[in-house]
Amino acid sequence: MERIQEEDDLLMYCLYFTASRFARNISKLADDAIDGELAPSYYYLMLVVHFHPGITQKELSERLSLAPSTSTRFLDKLEKLGLIQRDVIGKQSHITLTSSGEEAYTEFRQSLKTLFANYASILGKEESELLSKTLHEANEQLEKK
Amino acid sequence: MERIQEEDDLLMYCLYFTASRFARNISKLADDAIDGELAPSYYYLMLVVHFHPGITQKELSERLSLAPSTSTRFLDKLEKLGLIQRDVIGKQSHITLTSSGEEAYTEFRQSLKTLFANYASILGKEESELLSKTLHEANEQLEKK
DNA sequence: CACTATCATGTGTATATACAACTATTAAGG
DNA sequence: CCTTAATAGTTGTATATACACATGATAGTG
Numbered sequence: 001m002e003r004i005q006e007e008d009d010l011l012m013y014c015l016y017f018t019a020s021r022f023a024r025n026i027s028k029l030a031d032d033a034i035d036g037e038l039a040p041s042y043y044y045l046m047l048v049v050h051f052h053p054g055i056t057q058k059e060l061s062e063r064l065s066l067a068p069s070t071s072t073r074f075l076d077k078l079e080k081l082g083l084i085q086r087d088v089i090g091k092q093s094h095i096t097l098t099s100s101g102e103e104a105y106t107e108f109r110q111s112l113k114t115l116f117a118n119y120a121s122i123l124g125k126e127e128s129e130l131l132s133k134t135l136h137e138a139n140e141q142l143e144k145k
Numbered sequence: 146m147e148r149i150q151e152e153d154d155l156l157m158y159c160l161y162f163t164a165s166r167f168a169r170n171i172s173k174l175a176d177d178a179i180d181g182e183l184a185p186s187y188y189y190l191m192l193v194v195h196f197h198p199g200i201t202q203k204e205l206s207e208r209l210s211l212a213p214s215t216s217t218r219f220l221d222k223l224e225k226l227g228l229i230q231r232d233v234i235g236k237q238s239h240i241t242l243t244s245s246g247e248e249a250y251t252e253f254r255q256s257l258k259t260l261f262a263n264y265a266s267i268l269g270k271e272e273s274e275l276l277s278k279t280l281h282e283a284n285e286q287l288e289k290k
Numbered sequence: 291c292a293c294t295a296t297c298a299t300g301t302g303t304a305t306a307t308a309c310a311a312c313t314a315t316t317a318a319g320g
Numbered sequence: 321c322c323t324t325a326a327t328a329g330t331t332g333t334a335t336a337t338a339c340a341c342a343t344g345a346t347a348g349t350g
Binding site for chain 2: 006007010011012013014015016017018019020021022023024025026027029030040041044047048051063064065112115116119122123127128129131132133134135136138139141142143
Binding site: 165169173201202203213214216217218221233235236237238 | 327328329330331336337338
């Protein structure tokens with residue numbers, strides 16, 4: 001009894017564990033709500049590019065907190081699908097959405113509405129917004145070092 | 146200006162995005178604090194086995210919210226390292242820590258203290274505990290469906 | 291102007307994790 | 321008892337993501 005309590009506490013109060021598990025589970029929700037071919041992360045990348053046409057890959061990686069190698073891989077795939085365009089100038093590459101990229105983005109924005117509605121219906125609207133904001137802020141503190 | 150605001154809102158209020166990013170970043174903290182060979186998840190698995198010797202693989206997967214195939218892979222690795230033992234009875238397999246598994250677990254418990262202290266120093270003690278608990282509860286709602 | 295340091299991106303490789311399909315075992319209904 | 325259904329675990333394969341290193345481009349100092 002004592003033991004079980006201790007175990008539960010350890011699992012409940014370890015942020016690494018609770019955060020990873022929550023992220024895994026919420027990914028499934030997102031996958032379901034977004035009906036495109038690609039994993040959700042690709043659409044978030046396109047979202048950032050939509051708001052910053054010509055953004056460099058480095059800044060893109062920073063905004064998404066992705067390792068540079070990861071953004072290279074993502075962009076390779078999106079480029080192959082004709083959704084983004086790379087313009088290499090010197091050592092930097094500047095990214096823009098192609099017209100079909102913009103289309104895909106528009107569809108994604110629709111899916112996002114569904115997704116937000118799903119969060120709200122499961123966790124409550126206020127609660128899910130608050131949690132998301134808290135995670136956002138906690139992440140900033142982590143990255144600040 | 147309007148646009149930038151809209152972008153930030155979208156990134157900040159999307160639980161999928163904030164949760165995944167936070168999980169990625171906090172994994173790095175955990176990796177640093179835990180000085181064993183293995184990734185943090187393996188130690189959490191051992192923790193559960195420590196408190197439930199002879200647990201079936203199915204229940205183990207459920208407690209950790211891992212897909213069965215994932216637990217198979219984890220156990221393969223841990224078995225090869227001599228840290229756990231599988232006893233197959235009929236269609237179920239029962240898991241226990243070996244003595245070196247218990248040792249590894251004990252070291253892990255030490256590392257956990259460091260890790261918790263790191264969370265606390267970056268996010269604040271109260272705040273990190275609260276966030277972890279909130280994630281735990283939100284996850285339960287997700288799994289309840 | 292040449293040389294070196296710094297920086298942006300790409301490549302090789304590794305890992306956690308998942309799903310779908312498969313195998314093997316037990317349980318249930320006629 | 322036999323057949324069928326359900327269940328537990330495994331295997332093939334795919335993907336997101338990372339780190340360490342390689343490569344190529346720029347910038348800054350002598």
